[in-house]
Structures are given as structure tokens and as C-alpha cells.
Amino acid sequence: MTNIFNKSDFFNKVYSIVSKIPYGRVTTYGAIANYLGSKKSARVVGWAMNASHITEGVPAHRVVNRIGLLTGKKHFFGINLMKQLLESEGVKVENDQVVNFKNIFWDPSLELQ
DNA sequence: TATGTGACATCAA
DNA sequence: CTTGATGCCACAT
Numbered sequence: 514m515t516n517i518f519n520k521s522d523f524f525n526k527v528y529s530i531v532s533k534i535p536y537g538r539v540t541t542y543g544a545i546a547n548y549l550g551s552k553k554s555a556r557v558v559g560w561a562m563n564a565s566h567i568t569e570g571v572p573a574h575r576v577v578n579r580i581g582l583l584t585g586k587k588h589f590f591g592i593n594l595m596k597q598l599l600e601s602e603g604v605k606v607e608n609d610q611v612v613n614f615k616n617i618f619w620d621p622s623l624e625l626q
Numbered sequence: 627t628a629t630g631t632g633a634c635a636t637c638a639a
Numbered sequence: 640c641t642t643g644a645t646g647c648c649a650c651a652t
Contacts, residue, residue: 541635542634542635543635546634546635552647553645554646554649555633555634556649559632560632560633560648560649560650563632563633577633578633579634579635584634586633588633
């Protein structure tokens, strides 16, 4: 695979990982940050998502916080968009929280290999 | 250069 | 259970 990260690694790494999230699965900011080596850098992952609206191939709706809460939904076009996208993939969302989150959680450090 | 903010996570009280 | 504080890194002003 071609490495697009030369200097600003974090952002591009985040994009790379997020774009690899399988259909119908979700992951967390912390999991990504942890995979990148800094477990406490989850905020930067969030920042990357914030800038991802200009980056294609980044399904930011598949990234939620550690409890499966759609904290970033308000940053989408509409409030319902994030939920709609997830539900259209088979991910059930109730009260802005992913149902069976544990079940569909996708951990890059475990499954990306 | 310094300060503040943020789609988070974790711990202490 | 809730609230507050701290760490982390990039970006905006």
C-alpha cells in the first residue's frame, strides 16, 4: 500500500483507518488513537473527523465515542444524517446511541492486522 | 509566541 | 450515579 503519510501522520492515518471500517461496523475515537500509539489522543482523531468533510472516503458516521454515542452527529449536514447513514447499513441507533455497539464494534488493532 | 477550543478517554471524589 | 480535572495533539485567532 502506498503511504500517504510523510509528515502529518496522525490525520492521514486516521483517514486511512476510518476508510477501512467494514460495512455495518463502527469504531471509536479511542480505538483509533490507541492503534496509532497514543491512547489519549482521541481528541485529535475527532479533529481529523472534523476536517474529514473535505476528505473523501472517510465514513465519519462509523466513528463514535467509547460508549457508542453519536457525539458528532451535530457536525453532520443534518442531525439525522448520521443516524440515517448508520441505520441504512444495518446499524441500529436509539436515542443517539448505537444498539449492540459491543457487537458491531470494530477494533483496528485486532481486526486490521 | 501564547491562549483557547474540540466529533475523546480516564480517573478521583 | 454525577461532576470536575487532566492528558493528548492539531488548529484558529
